[in-house]
Amino acid sequence: MKEYLLGNVAIARGILEAGTGVVTGYPGTPASEIVEALAPFASKYGIHVEWSVNEKVALEVAIGASWTGARAVSVMKHVGLNVAADPFMTLAYTGVTGGLVVCVADDPFCHSSQNEQDSRRYAQFAGIPCLDPADPQEARDMVIYAFELSEELELPVLLRPTTRVSHASSDVVVGQIKGRSTNPEFIKDPARWVMLPAHARPRHTVLLEKQDAIRATLVDVPWNRLVLRGDIGVIASGISGLYAEEAIKQLEADISILRIGTFPPPDGLCSELLEHVTKVMVIEELEPVLEEYVERLARKHNPDLEILGKRTGHIPRVGELDTLLVRNAIAGMTAMPLLDVRSVKEADEILPPRPPALCPGCSHRATYYAMKKAFGKDAVFPSDIGCYTLAVRMGTIDTCLCMGASITLASGIRFAGEERDICCSIGDSTFLHTGLPGLLNAAYNNARITVTVLDNSTTAMTGHQPHPGTGFTVTGDRTKAVSAETVAKALGADFVVTVDPYDLNATIETFKRAKVYQGLSVVVAKQTCSIIARKSGIMRRPFTVNKENCTGCRKCVEFGCPAIEFDEAHARINALCTGCGVCAQICTNNAIEVIE
């Protein structure tokens, strides 16, 4: 049966077909849809699906499940694997019982990320196999195979789609969904599961000895395929292989091609190609993982081989590839004419930029407005990762490093001796993800900073997933709701005040009190995300500008709500207004009124 599926949904489908028992993950673009697509099937197929608190937690929950013999998968974006790196590295020593797939989506070009690290390196680092799908079909097929491979080798397997696989859609052949197969039972085996030094040392040897088995097992997989033609060759991994095939077809060139879908790559096929050609181009996104491998292999199989790739500057190491770029790289190698990249000069000259922006009525905008009023523009404003980072133009985002780093950076800036006021901000989901240890550390070590929890009851940026503060699980079931205020107090903050950012004056006053507090102060700015509010039927009356009172001072316009425009002499509020009422509190001329 064929279905039109998003890459991530195809992966979810594979997970379902493989009879997986436990699915964990933390939302992150471009991986979020995988867990979301599985949630509706949880009860029907008896699968435990969860949004975990963070990726380390997610992976450990999945590991526990695997050690009972159940199949388990943990899903995250590439930087999430940094958070989960601690269990990930030692997991390679302990190995698994039930198939365990770590699905990590990379984001070449940083479409929605703070870096473009290459997860294939992590697999290499840990010494486990990595599958690199080229498209949604391969992603679905590979995830099913990954479980089998994992069980055969007793190792976790890393499945590494990229944005252009996870967020590609295509016709995908799907199969039967089989039920969960095992009767889970945790079997005690201290030498495997208790990584005391005395146990870890032999497990390290076991892992090293498995490397040959990994290579031997991956020999026959369908995703490594060689077509021998002329004596110039291309070797490409994952989606780059599709770009290369299309380029060769467009050029109608007599070029041999080896497409790679596994790491470690297949020695046999690779040496066959290397011995057949005099010149080869290695095409892959991000790190030269395949290229370094080819260089090593060529020393043995074809020392005179000319190898083109990242090292020679033919393939970029940053950003993502596409067919045109790959086509021109191949054309250049074979002395065929290059295609110009079309450009339309007016597009650069006259178009206003359109960066993403906070929604109309977004409470973060109000919170930051109040923060700046109270702290002044000279204070230091470390921030974090979420929709609110889009408020960078408001002047209240001075840092964004990684999840949870706002409170800790603020503490370090203070401990170094910075004397200005410091007010950091962190979203509710991020606070619960990795903000908590930072807050505990700030309390423990007496950091004199203000921490703002931007609590809008959702993980907004990644598509509005629930988290432990919302009272709902991924499957929509009710659960305990953890309050940011209670947690902050429990972690040792003395000054903790919750405020509604739509009440601008109250928020400014609260920030002023926090600012002069001689210790750690926490402000919880609590107001539902506009999109969640709209979806749950919360309607507020929209506002309008009374032209008679409007002096054209632009104060409301500078607030930056997309619902406020300016025509000639007056502000105007368009149909996007959600009725938050904040601009009416900013206007000093009483010109903004609710539409009764």
Place this chain on the structure above:
Amino acid sequence: MRTSVCDIVLAGVGGQGVILLSNIIGKAALKAGYSVRGAETHGMAQRGGSVMNHIRLGCEYGPLVPAGGADVLLALEPAEALRYAHYLSTDGIALVNVYPVHPTTVTTGQFTYPPLEEILTPLQRICNKLKTIDATKLAVNAGNPQAMNVVMLGALSEHIPLREEELIEALSESVPAKFLEVNRRAFEFGKREV
């Protein structure tokens, strides 16, 4: 040598319903027996940013339409049409909704939004055919301004190798039943425009 039957680039503003359009086209193409490859913008840019989706009918390769290779550029917003105009092939067709959506860089006065002619003139120059559509108004006439994307789908239907029945069937599978009538009207209005 051509590597796809028809390459389409969809451009617009986050929230205008570009992803829904890709889904409808993709599902319709599947009904027509084509292999389909699409690339979608999810995540950050959807917060009112500039978004672009690609969809390739009868294609077995990567999901990205090469720059200079699109047979059709369907733009739900005029500035976004120009922003992605370099994807058009010289034989390509541009279908453009002329109703502008001002980005915050304009509403806050940092940038100005160019007059429509200045956007359309270069578009006219670089492709084979430019067709402008007041899709937002037509959607209002059809009964819901949100159906603007479906007006544009109607316009597109005349320029891609998919049958109307396939598109309508995919449309009905993709929108809630209570909006189907408005959407069918919107489709019809768009189709009549081109």
